[in-house]
Amino acid sequence: MKLRSTLAALGFGVIAACVTLSANADADPKRGEVLAYTCHGCHGVPGYKNAYPTYSVPKLGGQNAEYIISALNAYAAGERPHQTMHAQAATLSEQDRADIAAYFASTGVQPSSQVVGTPPPATQTCVACHGVDGAKTVMNEYPILAGQYADYLLQALKDYKSGKRKNPIMAGIVAGVEEKDFEALAQFFANQKGLCSTKDIRERGACQ
Numbered sequence: 001m002k003l004r005s006t007l008a009a010l011g012f013g014v015i016a017a018c019v020t021l022s023a024n025a026d027a028d029p030k031r032g033e034v035l036a037y038t039c040h041g042c043h044g045v046p047g048y049k050n051a052y053p054t055y056s057v058p059k060l061g062g063q064n065a066e067y068i069i070s071a072l073n074a075y076a077a078g079e080r081p082h083q084t085m086h087a088q089a090a091t092l093s094e095q096d097r098a099d100i101a102a103y104f105a106s107t108g109v110q111p112s113s114q115v116v117g118t119p120p121p122a123t124q125t126c127v128a129c130h131g132v133d134g135a136k137t138v139m140n141e142y143p144i145l146a147g148q149y150a151d152y153l154l155q156a157l158k159d160y161k162s163g164k165r166k167n168p169i170m171a172g173i174v175a176g177v178e179e180k181d182f183e184a185l186a187q188f189f190a191n192q193k194g195l196c197s198t199k200d201i202r203e204r205g206a207c208q
């Protein structure tokens with residue numbers, strides 16, 4: 001009897017796992033493309049800036065789907081503080097977020113792993129998770145940094161350092177990096193081939 005209920009519990013666990021898996025597999029990039037229309041107004045304008053503080057609205061083209069979903073969840077929950085993005089994310093259902101993320105991820109290019117320029121020494125701490133050129137992450141929950149706007153990356157590093165942006169992993173990382181090295185790190189990853197703005201996607205169909 002005990003064994004049977006244990007098996008039943010296990011069976012339930014397997015079913016639950018399958019449901020989670022198929023929810024991801026069901027993400028519809030075509031529907032995501034339609035939903036992402038409102039996002040282009042800011043993410044599709046190259047060089048479009050957040051007002052205070054001033055930094056570029058990040059590129060989403062080619063970004064990892066799981067990272068986009070986790071960012072949207074964090075904005076919606078208020079864990080990642082940003083008024084505009086909170087308003088945007090809060091109106092999206094779980095399915096909407098998965099579809100939009102699948103759309104942006106589908107526009108990416110294969111990472112070439114060809115490093116552009118000389119990596120500053122501090123990048124040694126980053127490559128284990130973000131990849132040698134920031135284009136191929138070890139996990140999909142980690143963001144691609146390659147090709148992102150340098151001023152956005154710099155702002156993100158400052159926000160982790162000040163605690164405005166809370167993430168236990170990155171908080172630990174920036175604690176061990178000197179602030180004077182932030183600029184070179186941001187510039188290096190921005191120079192690599194990877195992400196693109198949604199304007200590029202609409203004009204060329206994908207990041208190049």
Ligand code: HEC
Pocket residue numbers: 035036038039040041042043049050056057058060068071072080081082084085088100143
């Ligand atoms: C009014 C302008 C605006 C609109 C519209 C907008 N965003 Fe954003 N988005 C921003 C800004 C500014 C940031 C950077 C906020 C920060 O520093 O955390 C951002 C950040 C993000 C991020 C985090 C990227 C990263 O690398 O961490 C994601 C994901 C995102 N937006 C998705 C979307 C989606 C999906 C939509 C459409 C449903 C959308 N945004 C609409 C301005 C906008």
Ligand code: HEC
Pocket residue numbers: 058070071122123125126127128129130141142143144145148153154156157165166167169170173177185186
């Ligand atoms: C142990 C894994 C790990 C290491 C090592 C690591 N990161 Fe990260 N990084 C992450 C994760 C996870 C996130 C997403 C955190 C979040 O949701 O805010 C992230 C986010 C970032 C972001 C924000 C990107 C965006 O789109 O908003 C930047 C910038 C960044 N990392 C730079 C670096 C730099 C520079 C280094 C090396 C000095 C580094 N990271 C080392 C795991 C890592």
